């Protein structure tokens with residue numbers, strides 16, 4: 297009898313400790329400022345809504361909130377809502393790619409429609425979380441057309457609500473959707489992450505999932521410094537290992553985003569990304 301109660305108490309203590317460490321766990325990545333230029337040459341659109349620093353990632357926080365994973369992406373500019381999206385931000389859009397199995401060759405190596413990126417096979421992703429100022433229903437319907445396989449397999453996740461406050465954009469997705477408990481140990485601290493900063497485009501091209509194009513020359517609503525065809529990465533800023541915010545990470549980013557187009561604008565070499573990893577603080 298006593299022994300049973302002791303075992304029960306011991307079990308409860310273990311449970312309580314597990315839930316405390318689970319709720320307190322935050323993984324923090326830093327990114328240097330001044331690298332919101334993709335492979336090194338990209339230029340912001342000319343319209344005044346794209347204020348300097350809008351696409352410059354400074355920090356990313358992944359917090360285990362028990363049932364949910366909260367993702368927070370911060371930029372080097374106060375968020376604004378010039379287009380009346382109603383969620384505290386408008387021009388940004390971020391893709392958060394997660395490698396939950398850290399198994400070389402396992403997962404997706406292509407990016408999402410409109411990003412024109414690839415991932416190294418060693419860092420292939422299982423899930424992507426889309427942080428967009430568009431309503432969840434709009435992101436889902438666009439994904440149904442442009443990322444149907446990923447949406448139907450549950451590999452593309454959209455928070456019910458994504459909000460901007462101060463300089464940070466945040467959204468939550470169920471941890472179970474990121475890694476079904478049966479298939480993979482839920483270990484956000486041991487996973488690989490890559491955060492791709494794009495811009496919310498309400499009138500995207502047929503091939504693009506609400507992303508803004510990068511062209512050779514910048515325009516009112518087009519990034520410049522790239523290529524007019526889709527052989528260049530349509531990405532303004534990403535994380536680079538070790539994701540502590542050092543200046544060396546700028547060169548590492550530019551290297552990952554190196555690309556090569558042939559004369560017809562086909563990709564000869566795709567920009568190929570790696571993930572960053574961290575341990576819980």
Ligand SMILES: [Ca+2]
Pocket residue numbers: 327328329330331332352353354533
């Ligand atoms: Ca940055």
Ligand SMILES: [Ca+2]
Pocket residue numbers: 395396397398399402403404419420421422
């Ligand atoms: Ca993987």
Ligand SMILES: [Ca+2]
Pocket residue numbers: 327328331353533534535536545546549
């Ligand atoms: Ca960066």
